[in-house]
Amino acid sequence: MAQFTLPELESARFQAGKVVADALNTLLGAHDTLAGDVDTLESTVSGHTSALGAVQTQANENTGYGVASGLAVSAQSTPNMTVKVAAGVAYLPDGTRVAVAGNNVTVPAASSASARKDIVYVAANGALACLSGEPLAPAIAGLRKVTIVTNAVAGDTFTFGDITLTAVASNPGANQFTFGATAADTMTSLAGFLEGAITVNGDYVVAVVEGAIHITEKVAGGGNTPPAVTVTGTMTITQELTASSKAAVEEVVAPATPTNCVLLALVTVGQSATSVGASDIADKRKGVLVPVLVDASTNKTYKLVVTSGTLGIEEI
Incomplete structure (x- = not known):
């Protein structure tokens, strides 16, 4: 049987303890690494879930462009030369989703020459705006x-x-x-x-x-x-x-909706009017859920549109 002196026994105990300590440190390090990986994975999954939720919201709302919700245009309780627009969500023709805060929109001063037709719309930058049509006017010689x-x-x-x-x-x-x-x-x-x-x-x-x-x-x-x-x-x-030469304006018509904008309402501004009432506002919102229809006999494509509460079709 081997004989050990006291110093030799103490050294053996130290070495054994060191091995155990190193093993424990290795296990703790592995645990920390695993915990970090789990946190990273949870963060990644959470990010993807959020992104998928946004995509799902857009898919649910948007298969075209127009108004997804809200954005009704109405006269003020005491009519003046502004209209109020409710908050809502619109999709621009380029697919951009814009959440619009409700606000008042100023209608330019009326013409003394004749009535005029203006439009209220969501602009390409997401702001609310009003664009005036032209009143009746004679031709102008350059x-x-x-x-x-x-x-x-x-x-x-x-x-x-x-x-x-x-x-x-x-x-x-x-x-x-x-x-x-x-x-x-x-x-x-x-x-x-x-x-x-x-x-x-x-x-x-x-x-x-x-x-x-x-x-x-x-x-x-x-x-x-x-x-x-x-x-x-x-x-x-x-x-x-x-x-500058300018042709006569012989018919009062609304201006075209600017590029990449969404039309909300047509506003008729009376000659020399000082306010815009409820009867002067026509709802022109179109919903974004626009199924595409194909006429097999002509191969033309159409989309469903809802204008002022009436369902119709429009050629694409």
């Missing part, structure tokens, strides 16, 4: 006013559109004009020559009015806004486009 500041001398040029006239002292030929002793005299001469160069079938009439050459669109609202004039040489001018 008008440019030109004033000669420094008189012309021989060789100076005046260009309007594709017409260039060159200044001469006398005996003007084609594409020329005579300059006078004063700027006022030259304007009278130049207006006559420019009118002649434009010809009977041209788009403008030219005359001197109140000390300036007026170049006016011949047919108001024809889309022929007078272009800018250029000059070379000693002559200097000032010019002002005082009116």
